[in-house]
Amino acid sequence: MPAPTQAPPTHITPAATEPVAAPAAGFWRAFHTPHLVAGYPVTGQQVVFGLLLVFCLTPWASPPVALALGLVLAQTLGNPFLSQTKAATAKLLQYSVVGLGFGMNAHAAVQAGREGILFTVASIFGTLVLGYLAGRWLGLGRHVTHLISCGTAICGGSAIAAVGPVLHAKDEEMSVALGTVFVLNAIALFxxxxxxxxxxxxxxxxxxxxxxxxHDTSSVVGAAKVYGDQALQVATTVKLARALWIIPVSIGTAMLFKQKGVKITIPYFIFGFIAAMLLNTYVPALHPLGPVLVNLAKIGLTLTLFFIGAGLSAKIVRSVGARPYVLGVLLWVVISSVSLCVILHTV
Structure with missing residues (x-):
């Protein structure tokens, strides 16, 4: 009896069994794949970052637009130079603030500072007290509560960076406070x-x-710049006078939390701003140089906000948690609404 014939085996190619990558995943992966350009590996992500950076140097990029572009980049492709932009942000902001001083008159600045001193003192102490009470109500740790309160009361990230070492705050506590303040800064600017x-x-x-x-000097100057030149001068002067409160608040923090042997951070760049303002007021020979330096300072501010936005990824926003945001929003709403009512009825 002849042997039964067997059906030929069915060959399955490897391609038929392997999952096909989604087109979207392949599209995003292409931006992170390096290609040699003039002998150097360059990714599409880096090219997009560079193009946005160049755009922020043009007159079409206002501070809110720069911040928005940075935020979009952070939520999509990500920032390929995160460590570099973080390191550059603080210095760039400080140099920009000093440059703005070459466009201001000392006499007008003294008048603006005199009008803002009572608001400054009342709002700082009121915010710190309210922050302490609200933090206890929300069950937040003392360090996180104090950091967010100082950031809201004085000058955002700069105050947190100064007070954090005085508290011996942990990295995660600093991150929570900075994340809260930076998110609210972005909202305020718009x-x-x-x-x-x-x-x-x-x-x-x-x-x-x-x-x-x-909160932060960068967003203060950015919002005021959009509103007008006089608003920019008033906002910068009053905010920098407010930033000097970092020193007494840091000393008070060391005493309140019984910390010994701590180093107090002094915002020296504020004295650079004052020096630039005095030179612009009393040295007429520098007047032709003033507009150039002010324009460079405004470009530097725009770049600063782009860097801040590019560093604010969705992961950072989610990692903060709900309660620190509740504290930050509560303090922000109270200080914004109360100061607005007082200013509209007294200034």
Missing amino acids: AFPPIGHALAMTQQQFGLWCAIAI
Whole structure:
């Protein structure tokens, strides 16, 4: 009996069994794959970052636009130079602030600072007390509560960076406080100018409100720059006078938390701003150079906000958790609304 014939075996190619990558995944992967350009490995992610950076150097890039571009980059492709931009942000902001001093008059600055001193003292101490009480109510740790309160009361990330070592705060506590403040800074930069126009605030009123109610110096100057030159001068002067409170608050923190042998951070760049302002006021020969330096300072500020946005990834936002945001928003809403009402009725 003849042997039964067997059906030929069915050959399955490896390609049929391997999962096919989604087109979207392949699209994003292509941006992170390095290619040799003039002998150097370059990724599409780095090219996009470079193009956005160049755009921020042009007159079409305002501070809110630069921040928005940085945020979009952080949420999509990511920042390929995260460590470098973090290191450059603080110095770039400081140099930009000093440059703005070459566009200001000392006499006008003294007047603006005199008008803002009472608001400054009352808002700082009021915010610190409210932050302590609200932090206890929310069950937050003392260090995180104090860091967020100082950031809201004085000058955002700069205050947190100065007070953190005094507290011997842990890295995660610093990250939570900085993440909270930076998110609210981004919101304020977009929200404040439309509110100011809707309420028909004067340049003086808006500059004063920015300096008191917005955390970080970069966002204060960015929002005021959009509103007008006079608002920019008032906001910068009052905010930097406010930033000097880092020193007494750091000393008070060391005493309150019973920390010994700590080093107090002094914001020396503020004295550079004062020196630039005095030179612009009393050395007429420097007047032709003033507009050039001020323009460079504004470009530096725009780049600063792009770097800040590019460092604010979704992972950082999620890692903060709900309660620190609740504390930050509560303090921010109170100081914004109270200072707005006082300014509208007194200035």
